[in-house]
Amino acid sequence: MEPIIRENISAIFALIGVIAGGLLSFLGTWLLKKRELKLRLWEKVLDRRIEAHEQIAQLSKSLCTMRSLGKPEESGELARAPAFMFSKGHFEEWYKYYSQTVGGNSTWLSTELTRELSLLQDYIVNLYEFLRPIDPNLYPEIGALIRNDFIDFSTRIEKLAFEFFRDDLFKLRLNDLNKWHKYPIEETQRRLSSMRLFSKNKQIEALIKGNEHES
Numbered sequence: 001m002e003p004i005i006r007e008n009i010s011a012i013f014a015l016i017g018v019i020a021g022g023l024l025s026f027l028g029t030w031l032l033k034k035r036e037l038k039l040r041l042w043e044k045v046l047d048r049r050i051e052a053h054e055q056i057a058q059l060s061k062s063l064c065t066m067r068s069l070g071k072p073e074e075s076g077e078l079a080r081a082p083a084f085m086f087s088k089g090h091f092e093e094w095y096k097y098y099s100q101t102v103g104g105n106s107t108w109l110s111t112e113l114t115r116e117l118s119l120l121q122d123y124i125v126n127l128y129e130f131l132r133p134i135d136p137n138l139y140p141e142i143g144a145l146i147r148n149d150f151i152d153f154s155t156r157i158e159k160l161a162f163e164f165f166r167d168d169l170f171k172l173r174l175n176d177l178n179k180w181h182k183y184p185i186e187e188t189q190r191r192l193s194s195m196r197l198f199s200k201n202k203q204i205e206a207l208i209k210g211n212e213h214e215s
Contacts, residue, residue, distance in 0.1 A: 052108035057157075059102070060161065061154070062097070063151070064150060064154040069141070081142075081144040085139050086140050095128070098124070102117050110160065113157065115182055120153050123153070142207065145203055147196075148196055152195075
């Protein structure tokens with residue numbers, strides 16, 4: 001047996017080299033294909049995240065799109081209100097757009113942006129409940145009193161959306177879905193209480209009562 005091995009040692013090493021080379025070649029090809037597949041998957045994820053943040057940035061514009069009430073305020077500035085606050089129909093149509101846009105993209109958004117949108121959701125729920133018993137003719141007047149709430153939300157949401165493009169665009173990682181996607185309750189309450197919908201409550205109530213007396 002040994003003489004046979006000695007006589008064929010070169011062929012044996014050549015065979016081992018071929019096998020080893022084949023295994024290394026197979027392993028290299030497999031790793032390359034795995035990497036290519038991972039990159040293709042990340043490309044799809046990245047495209048979806050870019051689209052989601054673009055749609056939210058567009059949504060933020062709708063928050064600060066104003067229409068004139070055709071009269072001046074006490075400050076002399078022309079009274080303006082968000083366009084979706086000019087009728088109950090406009091408000092409900094905008095809220096449907098908001099719900100579909102946020103709901104369809106929430107999985108792909110940054111955690112910070114998701115938290116701000118959750119705060120906006122809390123605000124809108126309060127506003128919706130507040131508006132339900134009120135004469136829709138008062139919506140533009142109320143919108144004028146609270147318009148800066150929407151301008152502030154718009155600025156903040158747009159800023160967070162573009163921070164994704166600046167800071168996270170090329171990071172090959174997804175958000176941790178286990179993270180809490182709302183602000184702490186104390187911060188939520190603090191920020192909501194500072195908004196015009198609540199801080200201008202007396203002015204809004206006076207507006208409602210004045211309308212009731214005129215009716």
